Amino acid sequence: MNSAVEPVQLSLADFGHENCLIYGIGNVGRQDDGLGWAFVDWLEAAGLCVEAERVRNYQLFLEDADLISSKQKVLFIDATRSPEVSTFSLYRARAELDFSFTSHAISIPSIIATCQLCFERQPEVYVLAIRGYEWELQEGLTVAAKSNLDAAIAHFSAD
Numbered sequence: 001m002n003s004a005v006e007p008v009q010l011s012l013a014d015f016g017h018e019n020c021l022i023y024g025i026g027n028v029g030r031q032d033d034g035l036g037w038a039f040v041d042w043l044e045a046a047g048l049c050v051e052a053e054r055v056r057n058y059q060l061f062l063e064d065a066d067l068i069s070s071k072q073k074v075l076f077i078d079a080t081r082s083p084e085v086s087t088f089s090l091y092r093a094r095a096e097l098d099f100s101f102t103s104h105a106i107s108i109p110s111i112i113a114t115c116q117l118c119f120e121r122q123p124e125v126y127v128l129a130i131r132g133y134e135w136e137l138q139e140g141l142t143v144a145a146k147s148n149l150d151a152a153i154a155h156f157s158a159d
Contacts, residue, residue: 007091010126012048012156014073020052021071021123025078027058032132032145035079039128042153060106065114074125076108079132079145088130088152095122128152 015022022043028034037056043049055067068074080089095116096109108127116122130152132145141149 007089008126010075010090012043015052015075016049017072018051018053019070019072020049021068021074022049022052022054023064023074023076024054024056025058025060025076026056029137029139031134031136031138031140032079032142033135034139034141035130035132035145035149036077038141038149039077039130039152042149060108060111062106062111062114064106064111065118068111068123068125069115069119069121071123074123075128076125077128077130080129081132081135082129085129085131087148088128088155090126090128090155093125093127 014020022040024036024038024040026033026036026038028037040054040056043054053071057064076093082089093108093112095113096107097113097117098107098110108125112122112125130145131148132142134142134145
């Protein structure tokens with residue numbers, strides 16, 4: 001973790017409203033990179049957070065600052081390679097212009113900071129980072145990543 005994040009306790013009830021966004025980041029064609037989408041798939045299959053806007057994208061875009069500007073709470077779900085995360089991590093993200101963006105990448109803190117600068121709004125933004133292991137061109141999660149997804153689902157199912 002870095003200074004731009006803080007661990008939190010949340011429930012899905014916190015995101016079950018129309019002013020909330022649940023955003024799965026990833027690529028189901030690259031093994032564990034599909035974890036973000038898999039979590040959103042589970043929400044939909046379970047009939048949870050039906051009033052929240054749900055989005056799946058391969059990556060974040062600068063335009064996502066506009067998307068989050070109209071929301072009160074946002075939950076981004078993404079795979080992580082970080083060895084500091086054993087199964088999953090849930091934390092509140094903070095605005096930080098880190099100049100990480102290129103045509104292929106922009107960070108969640110940069111999206112928040114851009115939202116703040118351009119729209120003078122800053123929703124509460126949380127990140128569910130689920131540990132992944134393989135990113136080869138292949139569909140399907142690895143057994144270990146699926147186990148981590150199940151742990152994240154169990155955490156939210158305990159509400």
